[in-house]
Amino acid sequence: MQVKINGKPEEVLGGTVMDLLKAKNIDPHMVAVELNDAMVERDHLGTTPVKEGDALEFLFYMGGGR
Amino acid sequence: MDFTDEQVTRYSRHILLPEVGGKGQKKIAKAKILIVGAGGLGSPAAFYLAAAGVGTIGLIDSDAVDLSNLQRQIIHYTPDVGRSKVLSAKEKIQALNPDVQVVMHEERFVAGNALKLIVGYDVVIDGVDNFPAKFLINDACVLGGKPLVHGGILRFDGRVTTILPKKSACYRCVFKQPPPSGLVASCQEAGVIGALAGVIGTLQATEALKIVLGIGRPLTDRLLDYDAKKATFREIKTKRNPHCPVCGEHPTITTLIDHEQEACELKQVKVEA
Numbered sequence: 001m002q003v004k005i006n007g008k009p010e011e012v013l014g015g016t017v018m019d020l021l022k023a024k025n026i027d028p029h030m031v032a033v034e035l036n037d038a039m040v041e042r043d044h045l046g047t048t049p050v051k052e053g054d055a056l057e058f059l060f061y062m063g064g065g066r
Numbered sequence: 067m068d069f070t071d072e073q074v075t076r077y078s079r080h081i082l083l084p085e086v087g088g089k090g091q092k093k094i095a096k097a098k099i100l101i102v103g104a105g106g107l108g109s110p111a112a113f114y115l116a117a118a119g120v121g122t123i124g125l126i127d128s129d130a131v132d133l134s135n136l137q138r139q140i141i142h143y144t145p146d147v148g149r150s151k152v153l154s155a156k157e158k159i160q161a162l163n164p165d166v167q168v169v170m171h172e173e174r175f176v177a178g179n180a181l182k183l184i185v186g187y188d189v190v191i192d193g194v195d196n197f198p199a200k201f202l203i204n205d206a207c208v209l210g211g212k213p214l215v216h217g218g219i220l221r222f223d224g225r226v227t228t229i230l231p232k233k234s235a236c237y238r239c240v241f242k243q244p245p246p247s248g249l250v251a252s253c254q255e256a257g258v259i260g261a262l263a264g265v266i267g268t269l270q271a272t273e274a275l276k277i278v279l280g281i282g283r284p285l286t287d288r289l290l291d292y293d294a295k296k297a298t299f300r301e302i303k304t305k306r307n308p309h310c311p312v313c314g315e316h317p318t319i320t321t322l323i324d325h326e327q328e329a330c331e332l333k334q335v336k337v338e339a
Contacts, residue, residue: 027249030250034302034303039309061241063200063218
């Protein structure tokens with residue numbers, strides 16, 4: 001099914017947000033996840049299903065400044 | 067407060083703007099802006115705010131200038147290596163614009179002094195290099211009710227967002243807590259393209275001036291991510307999170323805490339439950 005990840009259309013297998021992160025080799029501690037403009041609590045990543053047409057944002061920490 | 071002829075000339079390109087005018091320039095002259103970190107982001111922000119005629123600029127930094135800073139921290143010059151960053155920055159600001167009063171806070175921004183440091187200012191600019199300090203600045207500004215312009219840079223990527231406490235999403239609405247130790251590289255470890263600091267720090271200065279002037283649409287409830295390699299900006303919508311530990315409906319952070327991590331070093335991080 002097709003979803004949007006960080007603004008780009010992508011073909012993904014179904015499952016939960018956590019499944020998607022695992023498939024992409026992303027440590028869930030490294031990202032904040034937004035699903036259709038709402039934050040997904042880290043505890044809920046494994047129980048939140050990804051559906052056709054969903055818009056996901058994987059937001060990585062961006063640290064420096066000095 | 068009236069401007070001298072010299073000041074009218076100095077600020078003429080602002081005064082010409084209908085959104086600024088003499089009235090707006092007076093607001094700028096009365097504004098007090100605190101820059102936490104006189105480094106990569108703080109340098110361009112301080113320069114542009116000084117040039118703009120911001121009445122008071124506060125600078126917080128406890129470090130001395132290092133040779134490796136000069137690739138991006140443009141307020142410090144080669145002869146400043148080894149000197150206090152806040153003093154070095156103050157000299158450049160005053161050489162650029164003697165109208166600006168510079169308040170030097172040569173100390174670290176920690177839970178114990180954070181609220182006291184921000185209290186006298188109208189806007190706070192985050193120019194620090196580590197997550198514990200970024201989270202602390204966010205928490206202090208939320209608890210202290212101060213508008214905050216957040217910025218972050220790493221490698222070729224940068225991010226800016228404006229936080230109006232309890233009105234728009236804060237940093238913790240998106241990122242609940244600092245990343246676990248060792249997982250996220252620092253600039254020191256990963257590198258950063260110097261000019262990126264100029265892009266992001268200058269956006270922060272622009273946002274701060276918009277807040278002071280009360281014009282335009284602030285960069286709230288949005289993260290503005292800049293990818294220097296692709297030369298693209300992307301906006302990510304955010305919103306206040308009812309579960310936010312500091313500005314949510316049932317906050318768990320009601321006093322300031324220091325997350326333990328030294329600047330640009332990745333040691334063990336204590337993350338609150």
